[in-house]
Amino acid sequence: MRLAILGYGNLGRGVEYAVKQNPDMELVAIFTRRNPEDLKVNSNAKVLNVSEISNWKDKIDVLILCGGSATDLPVQTPEYAKMFNVVDSFDTHARIPEHFANVDKSAKESGKIGIISVGWDPGLFSLNRLYANSILPDGKDYTFWGKGVSQGHSDAVRRIEGVLDAKQYTIPVEKALQAVKNCENPELTTREKHTRECFVVAADGADKSRIEKEIKEMPNYFSDYDTTVHFISMEEFKANHSGIPHGGCVIRTGKTGDGSRNHVIEYSLKLDSNPEFTSSVLVAYARAIFRLNKEGKTGAMTVFDIPPAYLSPKSNDELRAAML
Amino acid sequence: MRLAILGYGNLGRGVEYAVKQNPDMELVAIFTRRNPEDLKVNSNAKVLNVSEISNWKDKIDVLILCGGSATDLPVQTPEYAKMFNVVDSFDTHARIPEHFANVDKSAKESGKIGIISVGWDPGLFSLNRLYANSILPDGKDYTFWGKGVSQGHSDAVRRIEGVLDAKQYTIPVEKALQAVKNCENPELTTREKHTRECFVVAADGADKSRIEKEIKEMPNYFSDYDTTVHFISMEEFKANHSGIPHGGCVIRTGKTGDGSRNHVIEYSLKLDSNPEFTSSVLVAYARAIFRLNKEGKTGAMTVFDIPPAYLSPKSNDELRAAML
Numbered sequence: 007m008r009l010a011i012l013g014y015g016n017l018g019r020g021v022e023y024a025v026k027q028n029p030d031m032e033l034v035a036i037f038t039r040r041n042p043e044d045l046k047v048n049s050n051a052k053v054l055n056v057s058e059i060s061n062w063k064d065k066i067d068v069l070i071l072c073g074g075s076a077t078d079l080p081v082q083t084p085e086y087a088k089m090f091n092v093v094d095s096f097d098t099h100a101r102i103p104e105h106f107a108n109v110d111k112s113a114k115e116s117g118k119i120g121i122i123s124v125g126w127d128p129g130l131f132s133l134n135r136l137y138a139n140s141i142l143p144d145g146k147d148y149t150f151w152g153k154g155v156s157q158g159h160s161d162a163v164r165r166i167e168g169v170l171d172a173k174q175y176t177i178p179v180e181k182a183l184q185a186v187k188n189c190e191n192p193e194l195t196t197r198e199k200h201t202r203e204c205f206v207v208a209a210d211g212a213d214k215s216r217i218e219k220e221i222k223e224m225p226n227y228f229s230d231y232d233t234t235v236h237f238i239s240m241e242e243f244k245a246n247h248s249g250i251p252h253g254g255c256v257i258r259t260g261k262t263g264d265g266s267r268n269h270v271i272e273y274s275l276k277l278d279s280n281p282e283f284t285s286s287v288l289v290a291y292a293r294a295i296f297r298l299n300k301e302g303k304t305g306a307m308t309v310f311d312i313p314p315a316y317l318s319p320k321s322n323d324e325l326r327a328a329m330l
Numbered sequence: 331m332r333l334a335i336l337g338y339g340n341l342g343r344g345v346e347y348a349v350k351q352n353p354d355m356e357l358v359a360i361f362t363r364r365n366p367e368d369l370k371v372n373s374n375a376k377v378l379n380v381s382e383i384s385n386w387k388d389k390i391d392v393l394i395l396c397g398g399s400a401t402d403l404p405v406q407t408p409e410y411a412k413m414f415n416v417v418d419s420f421d422t423h424a425r426i427p428e429h430f431a432n433v434d435k436s437a438k439e440s441g442k443i444g445i446i447s448v449g450w451d452p453g454l455f456s457l458n459r460l461y462a463n464s465i466l467p468d469g470k471d472y473t474f475w476g477k478g479v480s481q482g483h484s485d486a487v488r489r490i491e492g493v494l495d496a497k498q499y500t501i502p503v504e505k506a507l508q509a510v511k512n513c514e515n516p517e518l519t520t521r522e523k524h525t526r527e528c529f530v531v532a533a534d535g536a537d538k539s540r541i542e543k544e545i546k547e548m549p550n551y552f553s554d555y556d557t558t559v560h561f562i563s564m565e566e567f568k569a570n571h572s573g574i575p576h577g578g579c580v581i582r583t584g585k586t587g588d589g590s591r592n593h594v595i596e597y598s599l600k601l602d603s604n605p606e607f608t609s610s611v612l613v614a615y616a617r618a619i620f621r622l623n624k625e626g627k628t629g630a631m632t633v634f635d636i637p638p639a640y641l642s643p644k645s646n647d648e649l650r651a652a653m654l
Contacts, residue, residue: 140641278591317464
């Protein structure tokens with residue numbers, strides 16, 4: 007399987023590493039919008055400007071799109087599905103139906119597969135919502151995120167005047183989590199589910215109380231949450247807050263039988279690196295769509311459409327003997 | 331969708347309840363080896379002797395086999411796959427390849443689907459092993475069972491002379507579980523992973539110390555574990571130990587990137603009723619194979635082969651909009 011990457015940020019670097027863990031795959035090319043010579047990569051893949059991508063039409067089995075959901079993927083995924091099997095991690099939930107339709111049109115015309123919204127949420131969390139809902143129709147879903155870094159919230163804090171750097175952690179409220187696991191079926195407000203904790207490096211002489219107030223009152227991002235703000239030195243920031251950990255859990259509780267028996271299905275992730283884990287998911291789904299396309303399947307797909315066995319390098323016989 | 335049950339024990343009763351939670355399904359018949367008039371059922375399904383089953387060839391979309399793995403299913407699943415789409419919960423891991431081959435032959439000849447080893451282990455736990463292994467190739471798997479009732483171990487205790495009734499609980503060792511979740515990658519012996527706790531009602535005048543010794547030294551069942559035995563009254567037994575709870579978790583820990591980042595994927599179940607939950611899984615997979623068979627698919631399958639979307643009564647559009 008010959009893979010290629012478009013976009014060499016955290017996610018692209020993660021894919022590059024993930025491919026090395028899978029002996030049935032080879033990373034043949036990394037496409038970038040930057041000057042290829044400026045990229046310092048960690049593999050033997052060719053580094054090329056994206057303008058050359060159409061020359062690789064028959065030399066790549068799956069192209070993994072590592073751009074952002076806001077502006078890159080809505081354009082790139084339908085565009086490159088005209089030439090390649092493609093995988094993306096599109097995560098703007100509200101725009102998924104529209105994005106799916108656009109990718110489906112391109113991929114059906116080219117005879118390729120475009121799988122969208124691959125990762126852990128959307129992705130593995132979605133899968134677990136689907137399995138749990140199908141098994142326990144009479145129940146209630148809960149998703150908690152964290153403890154982990156929200157990139158969007160960290161960016162928002164960094165944009166405040168006098169902030170040199172910042173990291174924002176989303177933290178599930180333990181009491182809420184326990185109530186859910188105890189099958190109390192709580193109705194939880196935004197504030198009751200998660201708290202937010204910010205580590206901020208302020209510029210010399212900046213007004214810290216003004217910064218803290220601006221964070222805590224920021225609409226959409228912080229005003230609906232209980233937020234704690236810590237001011238720390240750049241040294242401490244670099245030493246303790248340079249990672250991008252994340253995680254969370256999807257829980258469904260439900261009843262069976264005469265209604266007296268409760269069940270709890272929980273799927274949880276604890277990730278040292280959000281982009282590296284997401285990349286590992288992208289690579290497994292690249293394997294799946296490559297195989298499905300060889301069998302003649304085309305069009306847009308999501309994780310809901312992929313038979314799990316297609317993700318594994320093992321044969322069906324091996325899987326049944328060893329993992330069932 | 332017209333469903334039928336063969337075998338009306340705990341699992342069959344669970345399926346009968348589960349069907350009521352799914353408006354797209356109807357339970358049309360319950361087949362039994364007993365005298366149909368002796369069954370007290372909880373639905374409007376016809377209760378019939380299994381000798382009449384071939385008359386129902388065109389009146390049933392999926393037959394759910396609710397017998398045991400030791401002697402019933404190895405015969406029944408290949409046999410009834412000649413007439414019906416069938417679902418079973420075959421759980422003798424070592425014999426899965428052989429059972430799969432037998433069911434595959436029958437189902438290919440009849441043009442039906444036979445899905446085997448559906449439930450939570452094998453079943454949902456297997457799925458999670460497969461997903462987690464595909465995503466984190468460089469990692470380690472752990473499965474813990476409990477806290478829950480092991481029927482086989484409870485039966486073994488009940489066969490000891492002087493025991494009127496007994497329940498055996500399998501309990502994961504908290505210290506081992508924590509070491510796994512902390513990515514310490516421990517090598518765990520049988521004794522280090524689980525303990526066993528027995529609640530026993532002894533006959534008047536029975537030698538309790540002899541019973542306790544016989545339990546603790548029983549090969550295969552107890553001798554490799556730390557076992558606690560409690561003698562209790564029949565009243566206490568009935569009040570506190572009449573349920574069949576179970577559960578457990580599948581954990582995979584693995585590394586990505588340059589090898590410095592750890593990830594933990596955990597899937598856990600906490601079930602008030604093992605058979606009712608298993609039944610709910612069987613019913614969801616009945617829906618899936620009914621649909622796949624309508625699309626022309628035939629032969630034996632496992633949970634590894636089923637695209638998740640087929641389990642849900644919702645349309646693909648609805649799933650993408652609401653659950654992704």
